[in-house]
Amino acid sequence: MVSGAGAMTAQTLDGKATAAAIKAELTERVAALKAKGVTPGIATVLVGADPGSQLYVGMKHKQSQAIGMNSIQHELPADSTQEQVEALIDQLNADPECHGYIVQLPLPKHLDTDRILERIDPAKDADGLHPINLGRLVLNVNGPIETPLPCTPRGVIELLLRHDYELKGKHVVVVGRGVTIGRSMGLLLTRRQINATVTLTHTGTEDMGYHLRQADVIVAAAGVKHLVRAEDVKPGAAVLDVGVTREEDPETGKQKVYGDVHPDVAEVAGFLSPNPGGVGPMTVALLMTNVVEAAERQAGLATQDG
Numbered sequence: 343m344v345s346g347a348g349a350m351t352a353q354t355l356d357g358k359a360t361a362a363a364i365k366a367e368l369t370e371r372v373a374a375l376k377a378k379g380v381t382p383g384i385a386t387v388l389v390g391a392d393p394g395s396q397l398y399v400g401m402k403h404k405q406s407q408a409i410g411m412n413s414i415q416h417e418l419p420a421d422s423t424q425e426q427v428e429a430l431i432d433q434l435n436a437d438p439e440c441h442g443y444i445v446q447l448p449l450p451k452h453l454d455t456d457r458i459l460e461r462i463d464p465a466k467d468a469d470g471l472h473p474i475n476l477g478r479l480v481l482n483v484n485g486p487i488e489t490p491l492p493c494t495p496r497g498v499i500e501l502l503l504r505h506d507y508e509l510k511g512k513h514v515v516v517v518g519r520g521v522t523i524g525r526s527m528g529l530l531l532t533r534r535q536i537n538a539t540v541t542l543t544h545t546g547t548e549d550m551g552y553h554l555r556q557a558d559v560i561v562a563a564a565g566v567k568h569l570v571r572a573e574d575v576k577p578g579a580a581v582l583d584v585g586v587t588r589e590e591d592p593e594t595g596k597q598k599v600y601g602d603v604h605p606d607v608a609e610v611a612g613f614l615s616p617n618p619g620g621v622g623p624m625t626v627a628l629l630m631t632n633v634v635e636a637a638e639r640q641a642g643l644a645t646q647d648g
């Protein structure tokens with residue numbers, strides 16, 4: 343792609359290191375809460391024994407305990423009824439030791455996911471995806487928001503800001519309209535404190551390459567392996583790979599995670615958030631941030647500026 347001067351290599355947006363910095367800050371906030379007699383507690387609800395989900399949930403507990411939080415792990419059998427899952431939600435909503443929690447997704451197909459997620463107390467919604475919290479995000483463009491924000495979009499923004507990347511006035515092209523990332527990404531980026539301009543693209547978009555080539559920043563969250571190719575990226579652009587496709591690696595025969603961004607993009611982009619090692623660890627750090635902030639609000643210690 344780059345001729346003559348030799349290939350450039352993008353600066354890595356290191357999600358692992360940035361998440362570690364956030365966790366160091368959270369450790370102090372947790373200690374301050376404990377000094378006031380409040381130990382922030384995170385809970386997870388896992389229905390069924392999917393090995394991938396068990397791994398993710400295990401990571402969340404390990405990291406939460408490492409920063410001094412309480413962590414409460416609930417596991418229900420895969421054939422649990424809607425009523426059984428809802429009873430656990432009610433129990434967590436009433437539990438004063440639990441300041442925030444998640445229901446690990448995806449849930450088994452026989453369960454009504456929306457009804458379960460809507461039953462979560464919005465003040466304890468660690469994912470920031472409850473309709474009430476998403477509604478507040480839509481409505482409040484100007485001021486601080488006193489409710490949890492969606493973790494992965496917040497992680498994307500924190501990853502850029504903590505690498506001194508100025509988002510104000512930048513054109514961000516988001517690929518994918520899923521609620522957890524794409525749809526809520528635009529809501530966060532266009533708030534007045536960030537002031538980016540956003541194009542939201544999806545499977546119905548005509549000429550994806552045209553849109554991608556205009557972008558100062560690309561957030562790729564479509565779940566389509568190597569969708570973003572080097573020829574679609576403006577030289578120097580920041581590219582954040584949030585997509586996950588699991589496939590067998592033809593060389594090793596083992597399952598491997600492929601991102602939405604082709605490896606050659608590293609030779610064109612100015613900044614690259616790889617996958618793994620990029621936004622994934624940030625999601626977990628912001629999940630814990632949401633719970634610490636929920637505990638601070640419940641203890642009258644709120645310091646959130648988001």
Ligand SMILES: Nc1nc(=O)c2c([nH]1)NC[C@@H]1CN(c3ccc(C(=O)N[C@@H](CCC(=O)O)C(=O)O)cc3)C=[N+]21
Pocket residue numbers: 398444445446447448469493617618619620621622623624625626629
């Ligand atoms: N209610 C709910 N909330 C979630 O936030 C949620 C969920 N359900 N279901 C599944 C997805 C997936 N997810 C990830 C979190 C961390 C990494 C992560 O840290 N990944 C490491 C690699 C981890 C490893 O594989 O060792 C990385 O990208 O470097 C990835 C994916 C959260 N999710």
